[in-house]
Amino acid sequence: MSSNRQAAASNPWRAPILFAVLAVLFLLEGTVRNGMFSGSWNTSLAILNMGLISAITALGVNMQWGYAGLFNTGVVGFLAIGGLAPVLVSLPPVEGAWAAGGPRLIGALAVGLGTLALAKIAYTRTRRAWIMVLVLIGGFVAYRWLFDPAVTAIEANDSARTGNIGGLGLPVLLSWLVGGAFAAAAAWAVGKVALGLRSDYLAIATLGIGEIIVAVLRNEDWLARGVKNVAAIPRPVPYETDLQQNPAFVDFATSWGFSAAEASGIWVKLCYMSLFLVVLLLVILLAELALKSPWGRMMRAIRDNEIAAEAMGKDVTARHLQVFVLGSAVIGIAGAMMITLDGLMAPNSYNPLRYTFLIWVMVVVGGSGNNWGAVLGAILIWFLWIKVEVWGPNLIGALVAPLPDGDIKAHLLNSAAHMRFIAMGLVLLLVLRFAPRGLVPEK
């Protein structure tokens, strides 16, 4: 984070010790019940699972910022577009939707993309803005002429239950890759336009694209039902109720001293955890290999001194685009995993404070430029984010206990839940100030 990224030698035990502390926190959460911890393995594993997804998101952001210095504030958008994949890939097809307007819809989207390409060609060939504007207007009219009736027809099709185009009925794990591809495609389009911009201009441009992607998901009902939400997305792991009815599993649970209900929840979460760990380790492995290669050295050279790198014949814009697309693809995979874990696609839940800026806190706190740092920061901050909601009210409750009962006390107790924003902001500011290179700095 400081202008000089050449690191001083840091303690090699630092990262292992911090990860051990993190492990202890999750153990305490699973075993100890008091004012601070819940003492439930189900809660502990639930926090960990979302923490692992956050870690993958943070790795994507770390590729863009830590290795290339690109400030992407549209993380929420790439997460959301990745989250679309489980809906489109793994849901069963909706009866009649395709017949209602499918081909016409595909035609409309093709016309829309074709128009943009044609406008670009027209402008680069002729350099006349009015020709481009004419192409754009003509294309827009054609697009709406095809698009509007198709959408109306699809949304009218059994609108109470579905009203969307439906999915392909393929395995949900496949959708994780598709989510990455969706986000990569979006990132390519954004990057083509916006990557020429300077640092904070890029931040504002990506902030805009994030807002737009979420707005599309919220309002295009034909795609994923918009704010009506898509529930019951297929799972890659068993269902709790099936496990509870399986006598072998119930015996197994009682032999460990758990009730069937509790054990089934833990088992399902462990299954998710293994899947997430596989993806996380795979992403880290690939990222580390890439970084140790000549490509990684070139990326860091570009980040540290763009002008010098350009003078040595490196194509800075092309490399930036490459790493922007790669990082966004990783974010998209995390987005698809998140929807798979929740089993629910709810566009209204995509809040930039939570899904863009909190991820940034994770990357900065963990140590930008270091993959293990990003992972550590992500899981730690996610743990705090969840627990501060419990700790904050307890703390405020203890502080206001001597106050007489009344409006002010009630108000303070009621708003204690908002403490988490203040806490996260303070963590970010303190780390930026006193450990600008993060808890686990770049080597």
Place this chain on the structure above:
Amino acid sequence: MDILNALVAVLNFVFIPAAAYGAQLALGALGVTLIYAILRFSNFAHGDTMAFGTAVTILTTWGLQSLGVTLGVLPTALLALPVGIAATALLVLGTDRAVYRFYRAQKAAPIIFVMASVGVMFVMNGLTRLIIGVDDQRFDDGARFIINVRDFREWSGLTEGLALRSTQALTVIVTVIVCAALFWFLNRTKSGKAMRAYSDNEDLALLSGIDPERVVRLTWIIGAGLMTIAGVLYGLDKSFRPFNYFQILLPIFAAAIVGGLGNPVGAIAGGFLVAFSEVAVTYPWVKVAGYLFPDWQPGGLLQLLGTEYKFAVSFVILIVVLLFRPTGLFRGKSV
């Protein structure tokens, strides 16, 4: 007659709302641009600081109302505004002291300032939620309309009505006064000239004996005034909800950038450009077309984009302007 009706419809649904919204964006963008010109970073905490100032103003308004103090036809919030500005000024001076001054002394990269402003944004957001909650708050009182639809119809004999809400008129009038005062300050007073000198060339300004910390303090105080006024006007016109203030960050940034970051005239022009495009693109023109071409039956609402895509409009304007003029229409700065 039909042309008149069409004209009134455009005035009512496009011109007046866009003018009020544009004035609010212009004030917001002026604050962003001023902070960019002097402190040289894009302040992501801008929207949430606006929300904080507005929250304090709302609480003061409620206090005044419970004491029975009102301004008659004008909203009581105007009376509470100085308190809001003072509280916000103290808060931003405090954050400058605690956060930004350190990085200024270090001459840190602009992006570090931006990131620190993200931290400040979190804290301000939490603070606002802590003091006023997350719900919708309405705090406009006084007269609701200057012109209302029925009176206008009776007076003019047109089928189309015209409404001018007092908050809309107030927004535009206050904005004009604030802009005039700001330009007078920047162009005519010694402190204003010092600010411009510092913004143009830091080293030269230091050589001529300008105290940089004083310039920075002044910037934050003026910025706090602009933010609170913009926030209160926006809250009076629409309604107050902390999250909305985070969301108008994008159109405000778009306005400041389209005009050219660091250029006050550009900020005002950008604010109105963004507001008018947003409203015009998302307005269903079918009614106006109905008056102008009575025999034409358009297939749809003649709406280019749904209202939900308002933010998309500011974003597209931003990108288009940056592609063709990388420093904005009025040639702003770039660090």
